[in-house]
Amino acid sequence: MTRYFTEDHEWIEVNGDSATVGITHYAQSQLGDIVFAEVPAAGATLKKGGDAAVVESVKAASDVYAPVSGTVIEGNAALEGDPALVNSDPEGEGWFFKLTLSDSSELDSLMNSTAYQAFVDGL
Amino acid sequence: MSEEDDFELEPIEILELPLDAWHRDKGARMVEFAGYHMPIQYEGIIAEHIWTRENAGLFDVSHMGQLMLTGDGAAQALEALVPGDISALSEGKMRYSLLLAEDGGVLDDMMITAVPMGLYVVVNGAVKWDDMGYLREYLPDEITINNMEDRALLALQGPKAVDALKRVVPGVDALYFMEAGSFFWGPKTDPEPLWISRSGYTGEDGFEISVPGTHAKALADQLCAQPEVKPIGLGARDSLRLEAGLPLYGHDMTPDVEPVEANAAFAISKRRRAEGGFAGSDRILNALANGPARKLVGLSVEGKMPVREGAPIFAGVAQVGVVTSGGFGPSVGAPIAMGYVDAGHNASGTMLEAEVRGKRVSITVANLPFVPHHYHRKGANI
Numbered sequence: 052m053t054r055y056f057t058e059d060h061e062w063i064e065v066n067g068d069s070a071t072v073g074i075t076h077y078a079q080s081q082l083g084d085i086v087f088a089e090v091p092a093a094g095a096t097l098k099k100g101g102d103a104a105v106v107e108s109v110k111a112a113s114d115v116y117a118p119v120s121g122t123v124i125e126g127n128a129a130l131e132g133d134p135a136l137v138n139s140d141p142e143g144e145g146w147f148f149k150l151t152l153s154d155s156s157e158l159d160s161l162m163n164s165t166a167y168q169a170f171v172d173g174l
Numbered sequence: 175m176s177e178e179d180d181f182e183l184e185p186i187e188i189l190e191l192p193l194d195a196w197h198r199d200k201g202a203r204m205v206e207f208a209g210y211h212m213p214i215q216y217e218g219i220i221a222e223h224i225w226t227r228e229n230a231g232l233f234d235v236s237h238m239g240q241l242m243l244t245g246d247g248a249a250q251a252l253e254a255l256v257p258g259d260i261s262a263l264s265e266g267k268m269r270y271s272l273l274l275a276e277d278g279g280v281l282d283d284m285m286i287t288a289v290p291m292g293l294y295v296v297v298n299g300a301v302k303w304d305d306m307g308y309l310r311e312y313l314p315d316e317i318t319i320n321n322m323e324d325r326a327l328l329a330l331q332g333p334k335a336v337d338a339l340k341r342v343v344p345g346v347d348a349l350y351f352m353e354a355g356s357f358f359w360g361p362k363t364d365p366e367p368l369w370i371s372r373s374g375y376t377g378e379d380g381f382e383i384s385v386p387g388t389h390a391k392a393l394a395d396q397l398c399a400q401p402e403v404k405p406i407g408l409g410a411r412d413s414l415r416l417e418a419g420l421p422l423y424g425h426d427m428t429p430d431v432e433p434v435e436a437n438a439a440f441a442i443s444k445r446r447r448a449e450g451g452f453a454g455s456d457r458i459l460n461a462l463a464n465g466p467a468r469k470l471v472g473l474s475v476e477g478k479m480p481v482r483e484g485a486p487i488f489a490g491v492a493q494v495g496v497v498t499s500g501g502f503g504p505s506v507g508a509p510i511a512m513g514y515v516d517a518g519h520n521a522s523g524t525m526l527e528a529e530v531r532g533k534r535v536s537i538t539v540a541n542l543p544f545v546p547h548h549y550h551r552k553g554a555n556i
Binding site (some may be wrong): 083086089105107110134 | 214215218219220221223409412413478479480482501502504509531
C-alpha cells in the first residue's frame, strides 16, 4: 500500500486498483472544529481535481477534491454521526471515501509523504 | 481542498493592533479582518465558545472605532442621523443605535454613551472610516469628531466576567447592563483610568474596557491570570453573537435595509417615533406602521448541515428570502442561521427550505435569540 498526497491537502492510500481518500492532519488543523462532512455516494463518478466531498468547520465550508479519477465504492458513513473524526483521526478513521481508480497513471503527479511534508513546511 | 473563507483579504496594507504580539504568543491563528491582523482562534472555536458561555472570555476588539463627539449640542446633532433618543441619555448610560443614510438604510450599528466630555461612540472596524467621513459631512462644524486611535478595546464576556474583573478593577460590579463609567486600575501611586461599560456582543453578562494601547498588554495579562479567563478569538465571537441573535454589520445589516426590516425597531426610541426628523424617517416610520416587506429572522435548521450566508430561502418554488449569517451553534448543538424573509412567510414557526449546494434543507423561522440573554439588568430578579 502506498500513500500519496496532493497540494490541496488530500491523502490517497492505494491498494491495487482501489484507494481510500481523506484530508491531511495539516488540513484539519487549518480548518479547526469540523461540524459536518458530506461524502459521495457509492457509484458516483469522480474526475481528478473535481469536487468530491464537502467538509464544514464552524466558520466555513470547504471542498474536498478527487486526487484521481474513479468510481466511488463507499463514502464513510461514520462521518455523518461523528464529523469530528476528521479532527481526531484525519488520516485514519476520518477517511472520506473509497474509490476504484480509472487511470492509475494519474498517481504519478502526486507527492509522496516526504515531498508533502516538505511542501507543508514551506507554507 | 480549498477554503472559502468568511474573512475577506484586503488588498491594502494589513495593520497591527497593540496586542498583535500578545495574541501570537498565546498561540492565536491570525487572519486579516477589517484591515487588521486579528486572532480568529486559539485552542479551537467550539472550546472557546463554550468556555465563554460558562466562564469568561477575553476578546480583543481594538479594530473597532472609538470616537469621541464633543461640542455643544452633540446629542441633538447626532439625532439627525440616528433613531435613538440620545438627548435623554444621562451620563454613564448607553444605547445601541444605528447610523442612517439619507434613505434610511443602515450605514452601521453602534454603541453611544453619554460621557462628561460629550458622546463616546463605538463603531464597527470595517466601516469606521466611512462612518467618520459621513459624520463629518453631516454634523455641524462645531461638533468635533475625535478618533481615539491610541486606545485599545477589550471585551470580557461570560457569567464569571464580573468575578474576574472586580478583582482587577474594584467597583465595576456596581454597573448594570448598558451602564458605563471611569474606573482606576493599577498601583495606587500611579493609577490608570479605564473607561468600562457593562455591555458586549455575546448575549452574556460582561464588560467592554477602553484602555490606552500602551497599557493593553499589561491589562490583558492581568485579566488572563484570573482563573476564570481565557483569550477568545473572532471565530467564537461570531458563533456567540449568532446564537444571541445579534446582527453582524455588513452581513445581517447593510445600507440596503432599514432598521425595521433589520429587526432593530427597538432602537427607534418612543420620542423619535412620535417626532420623526431623522435620516430616512419617512420610510422607517412607514415600515413601523405598516410592517416591513421583509424581515430579519432566526432560522432553525433541520439536520446537521450548516446553512450559510447567501443561501436562498424558498416557500415551495418561490424564493422568499436569503440567509445572511449561518453556521454551527456550539451551545445549541445544531446549525442555526439568520436571514431576510418576505412578509407572509416570516412568522415564527413557518416552515421553509434553504438551498445548499443544489439541495433543499428544511428550516423553520425561529424566535431570537437561540440562546437566552444573561444580561445583568437593573431591577431584574436574579
